[in-house]
Amino acid sequence: MVLSFFIVMFILMMNFVWRYIDELVGKGLSFSIIIELLFYATANMMPLGIPLATLFAGIMTMGNLGEHNELLAMKSAGMSLPRILTPLMVVVLFVAVGSFFVVNNLVPYSNKKMMAIIYDIRQQKENMEFKDGIFFNGIDNMNIRVGHQDPRTQLLTDVLIYDTRDRNGNMTTTVADSGYIYMSDDKKFLMIKLYNGQTYETTRNYKWSTENTVRHQVFAEQNGALAIDGFDFARTDMNLFSNHQTKDIAELQVDIDSLRIESDRGSARSYEPLLKNYLMIRDKSAFGLFDTVQIDYSYKRPADLIAALDTMDVKDKAAIVGKAKSSARMSRNSLNRNEDSAKDSLNKLYRSQVEWHRKVSLPICVIIFFLIGAPLGAIIRKGGLAMPVVVSVLFFVIYYIISIAGEKMAKEGTWDAGFGMWFSSIILFPIAVYLTYIATNDSNLFNMDWYVGQFNKLKARIKNLKEVKR
Numbered sequence: 001m002v003l004s005f006f007i008v009m010f011i012l013m014m015n016f017v018w019r020y021i022d023e024l025v026g027k028g029l030s031f032s033i034i035i036e037l038l039f040y041a042t043a044n045m046m047p048l049g050i051p052l053a054t055l056f057a058g059i060m061t062m063g064n065l066g067e068h069n070e071l072l073a074m075k076s077a078g079m080s081l082p083r084i085l086t087p088l089m090v091v092v093l094f095v096a097v098g099s100f101f102v103v104n105n106l107v108p109y110s111n112k113k114m115m116a117i118i119y120d121i122r123q124q125k126e127n128m129e130f131k132d133g134i135f136f137n138g139i140d141n142m143n144i145r146v147g148h149q150d151p152r153t154q155l156l157t158d159v160l161i162y163d164t165r166d167r168n169g170n171m172t173t174t175v176a177d178s179g180y181i182y183m184s185d186d187k188k189f190l191m192i193k194l195y196n197g198q199t200y201e202t203t204r205n206y207k208w209s210t211e212n213t214v215r216h217q218v219f220a221e222q223n224g225a226l227a228i229d230g231f232d233f234a235r236t237d238m239n240l241f242s243n244h245q246t247k248d249i250a251e252l253q254v255d256i257d258s259l260r261i262e263s264d265r266g267s268a269r270s271y272e273p274l275l276k277n278y279l280m281i282r283d284k285s286a287f288g289l290f291d292t293v294q295i296d297y298s299y300k301r302p303a304d305l306i307a308a309l310d311t312m313d314v315k316d317k318a319a320i321v322g323k324a325k326s327s328a329r330m331s332r333n334s335l336n337r338n339e340d341s342a343k344d345s346l347n348k349l350y351r352s353q354v355e356w357h358r359k360v361s362l363p364i365c366v367i368i369f370f371l372i373g374a375p376l377g378a379i380i381r382k383g384g385l386a387m388p389v390v391v392s393v394l395f396f397v398i399y400y401i402i403s404i405a406g407e408k409m410a411k412e413g414t415w416d417a418g419f420g421m422w423f424s425s426i427i428l429f430p431i432a433v434y435l436t437y438i439a440t441n442d443s444n445l446f447n448m449d450w451y452v453g454q455f456n457k458l459k460a461r462i463k464n465l466k467e468v469k470r
Contacts, residue, residue, distance in 0.1 A: 058373025066381030353417030
């Protein structure tokens, strides 16, 4: 089980590394930060790794017993397959209970930490590296080009610096024969030391195209320290990264109750203001133009309204039509806002429900995968890594496809969240029961020798029939 778990987690971790490799390279990250990120990413992948490791371990364990005839010896001593699997089932129950605490407590915390670290890495600028003849523009409003950098002494030659950090639009151009440019230990200052160079400072005003002023300075040595930001790894509060994936089952239940009430209110708000505030109203500013004409949308029939409008002149009708158009636009905007709010609440509700059922369904999934893997190992009777890996990957791919499809349907609201997240378990449980049944009854489902023997028997029978016909 431990071996299978580490193999599975290593494979999943490689997928994560390839996904974020571009963001990790070239930023001068310390080894401790990378290890921390990988640790939290590994914890985040454990809900995928535990079921697959259980399946893999079950096939390997029972396959080894079958391959070395130990399973046959136990059955010959009167032990049934369920009796043989009982100690393993006890271990798997502990693993299943532990998987619930992993997905409920460890994974939300790891998700929060991982998102915070990834955000901090994305905010950090690339490490300052100079390439011969190429401008480095990693510092805001500053471009630096060097002719060559000595790999041993880090001495720069043929240095050219364009500095446009001045808010007034002034630009400083510095040319030097050689020098050193490096960051301070805390990565908050750019230390510049140049030798044998010249500085050109262009001062601009409102008539800069015709009245530029240039100041020229020659120096033998020039030292400076420029304040920079974005090169040091700054930590962000992980509590800022909170969503349905960073909450335990109790917090999700509170969110589900609140979001259900909010979505119901949002749906009601979508139509009540439209009817009460915009359509079924009595607006004296529009319809009370004359004391003799009073129109009330709440009680008058459309025919009565049309008859009342017929008694008005063109100017009054235009005023009423304009007011009606304005009310229609306001009602449409209000309806759109309320509908968007209701849809957002529903989307959050669906995602929270999906995450709630994910935490509950994982322990059951672990048990089902064991009930698939152990009987398969007893039937295949092959240990090692070759056959168990092939069968494990096949079943896991089927499970993953079904799970992704059910989760997608649940998040879209097409299926109930419970049915969508339990759909894979509903499909795989009958398979687990069937495999346990045929393994208990010594089925030859995966015994290639049995198939070869049956084929030879069929061949011999056909040959005998041909001889009888002759």
